[in-house]
Amino acid sequence: MTHRIAIAGSSGRMGRTLIEAVLAADDCRLAAALDQPDSPALGQDAGAFLGQASGVAIGADVEAGLTQAQYLIDFTRPEGTLAHLLACRARGVKAVIGTTGFSEAQKAQIAEIARDIAIVMAPNMSVGVNVVLKLLDMAARALDQGYDIEIIEAHHRHKVDAPSGTALKMGEVVAAALGRDLKQCAVYGREGVTGERDPSTIGFATVRGGDIVGDHTVLFAGTGERIEITHKSSSRATYAQGSLRAVRFLAGRSTGLYGMDDVLGMA
The missing domain is CATH 3.30.360.10 (Dihydrodipicolinate Reductase; domain 2)
Structure with missing residues (x-):
């Protein structure tokens, strides 16, 4: 099974770490690389920082980016993550959320969205x-x-x-x-x-x-x-590898809000 994954915040430190992990995983494929409309990285190949071609250009159109994706991994900011989750719900795309700083009201909104799509959310994916x-x-x-x-x-x-x-x-x-x-x-x-x-x-x-x-x-x-x-x-790679474990966990789920304890079988 190949997991088609979109990455939010693709030109940031965590975004690049996630892209590197996805490109290196045999069972994952980079479906989209998303960033803000004013990002200087727009249009560049998402793997350029690694010196390799991924075949995916960094873009700002979330709607278009999710078209080919089964999952979104998002480590951005609360407002952006919520907007991305609404787009995921509209397309049936599952989500792995590592963003922190949500208010109680925002957490409640995420729980509501999880009635329609499967989400793993954790303050730390390690x-x-x-x-x-x-x-x-x-x-x-x-x-x-x-x-x-x-x-x-x-x-x-x-x-x-x-x-x-x-x-x-x-x-x-x-x-x-x-x-x-x-x-x-x-x-x-x-x-x-x-x-x-x-x-x-x-x-x-x-x-x-x-x-x-x-x-x-x-x-x-x-x-x-x-x-x-x-x-x-010592490296953000541990968060990326945990995120890919969360993606694999979501493959068998259609709805619900889960934590990393669920992913690791420790719930």
Whole structure:
């Protein structure tokens, strides 16, 4: 079976990584490479940055681009992703969404669209990160008393949302394991005289700089010991390979909203 895939944001860092992965996969074919109307890459061969011809030119017409595609992989911005999903629904194209920064209303809209097409959406497509989420659930249940929890994340200087979607997902997993609501217990910044730490809170710290692909650490700080669960990404290739696993998972689904835990059989 050959999976015909369209890539959104094709001239960006993640878009290029996805294109490289698709071109290298024996069971995948690049059906379309999409980008913004003002992109200087429009009209170029999508594989030019690799020094190879893919036979697919980068274009801005989403409607035309999806004509030959069975799947769309999108790691762009929330507004653009939602517009792409509406186009996917109109054509029965399945979607893999790695975009982060969605509002609750936007997430609800995606869930509504998933009634008509199959979607995998995750704040992080890395297989390793999703294994870490399972480890965090286990750790939080065991360390539910006497441990302060802090989540530290670092990304490159170009990332526009904070904390990262992955850090927030980690917080959600930990909070749920402890029977808490992250919206009520999260602390996103500290400055000045903050007073003694509230033990029921989950703290977040954000670092932005350089070309850091993505580092996440969840710290459980107790009396006399610290437990740190860390994931570090050295390449975006891990997100691309996870996305292709999500595509293969969707091949057997027609509708529904899924996460990477479903893709990996850990749900």
